[in-house]
Amino acid sequence: MRSPLSGWDGLDPALRWMLRINLIALTTATLLLGAAYLLGFKHTAVEIDLAVMVVSLVLMLVTPPLCRRYGAPAAISGLTLSSLLFAVGGTWATPNLSPLTALLTMVPLLVGFPYLSPRWTRALMVVAVVGSASVVALGEWRRLTALNDLWWVNALVVACSLPAGVAVVIYLVRDAYLRLREKSEQLAESRTRIVEVADAARRSIERDLHDGAQQRLLAMSVTIERARKELQAGRQEGASVLLGQLAADNREVLLELRELARGIFPPLLTERGLVAALQSTARRSIVPVTLDVADVADVPRPSRQVEAAAYFCILEALTNAAKHSGATEVLITVRGLPHLRFSVSDNGRGFDRRLADVGGLLGMEARVAAAGGTLELETALGRGTTLRGEFPPAAV
Known part of the structure; x- marks a missing residue:
């Protein structure tokens, strides 16, 4: 049976790993808040945050089938919608979360930067700037009218949501650092490889020319000399046979050179x-x-x-x-x-x-x-x- 997340399998391994980390963090936060709600910690703010988390989770689960056709842009689009919904809904219900939710609006840009075209990247830049500013403004506005007198409401929502968001950011920074270090190591190795590969390619071309076309051309020069001697001796029939052989050899050399040229490019x-x-x-x-x-x-x-x-x-x-x-x-x-x-x-x-x-x-x-x-x-x-x-x- 095909896994519900198998649509991510065609993505870059680093992107696929980050999407799974985000999904695990979001699922964990949803389960923790849902368990707290079932245990009796019932409040409107908890209900709103829980609903937002569930919808955000659904948006993430919709992306794998779309990724089979549209690739990374589909995954990043789903992540963007999920993050924005979580940011706006979480800030509306719990204004104390605004520092975290503002940060989450930037996650899609940081995740998708290596995989998207410049046009997509510019669009996510706008989302990050406008989204973070809007979330902070919303949080300050709501803070004056919706700050809960019950301390445990804010504490509960922050305790369930903050670790998941921080985990995503930590793994994102860690992945960026590891990717940069890996690229630096690959660059150093590639310099040596480029020289080795170029030398090997030149040796291969030299060997193909020496063992193939060069040997045939030497044989053709011998055939030409034999045909000349046949003509000097007046043996027209022998010369004709040698010239026919020479024509056949010439065709074979041309074919071999064409094949060699195709191999070069x-x-x-x-x-x-x-x-x-x-x-x-x-x-x-x-x-x-x-x-x-x-x-x-x-x-x-x-x-x-x-x-x-x-x-x-x-x-x-x-x-x-x-x-x-x-x-x-x-x-x-x-x-x-x-x-x-x-x-x-x-x-x-x-x-x-x-x-x-x-x-x-x-x-x-x-x-x-x-x-x-x-x-x-x-x-x-x-x-x-x-x-x-x-x-x-x-x-x-």
């Missing part, structure tokens, strides 16, 4: 996009390939960097499957919603990652990371190999 990728380039690659593959594409035509074409990263990772995985895995079938899936992601699965023998050369994988990871995406490899001896990559909306 296929023109079809630039002209018609990722799907067209993959269709061409699948047709030329030694191993039978099933290409499963969905939703790509429904979204704007991603940047050239993202397309190139996805294409070359898929190409590398397909080449490895043909050369090393003994696979008889490869499945390539590409999805455009809620954001661009792909997978390459083969039914080959798999491998032990601890014993494998990680140079190719490091190159793919560096290329995907440079485009703002993530890469994941699943493999085991006798169980095939699956490579998955995804690019959040900010990268695309």
Whole structure:
């Protein structure tokens, strides 16, 4: 049975984690206040706060199905509505909560900043500024007319609500710090990887030229010399045969150079996009390939960097499957919603990652990371190999 929160699975792991923390905190606060109400602490302010929490919780639970199609914007929109409702309702019922509720109006901006477009970010900035100012003004206005004489009403609501809100802010700051530290470490590693990957690519091109086109061109020069000698000796028939062989060799060299050029950067990728380039690659593959594409035509074409990263990772995985895995079938899936992601699965023998050369994988990871995406490899001896990559909306 599918989990009610499975719609969040396609989101960035850090965003998914923050949404779950917010949901847990909101649920905990709702249960605590509901338990207090059932135990006899009944008051209008408690009832209003409890109703606001329940509706805010429902708004959060509505977002997972929408995220399957709209991605991060749907999740952040639900979080914004939930936070604003909690802020206004909580401040109306309990003006003492205004410092906390003003802070909560800024949470959607802080959570969504890495995942949204500049237009969405500007809109959330307006929400944070206007929302926090409005909540504070509402709290001061209500404080004069709705401050409860019963001390336990304010104490109870604050005790149930404040820890949950503080927990969300603490985890948000912690996540931002960890993300910044991780990015700094990745930047330092990527500098070394870029040099290593570039050197490996140059060596690969040199090896392909030396073992392929260069050897064929040397053989063609020998054939030309033999044909010249045949013509000098008056043996027209022998020269004709050699010239025919030379023409065939020339065609093979041209074909090999075209394949090498496609490997460097296929023109079809630039002209018609990722799907067209993959269709061409699948047709030329030694191993039978099933290409499963969905939703790509429904979204704007991603940047050239993202397309190139996805294409070359898929190409590398397909080449490895043909050369090393003994696979008889490869499945390539590409999805455009809620954001661009792909997978390459083969039914080959798999491998032990601890014993494998990680140079190719490091190159793919560096290329995907440079485009703002993530890469994941699943493999085991006798169980095939699956490579998955995804690019959040900010990268695309």
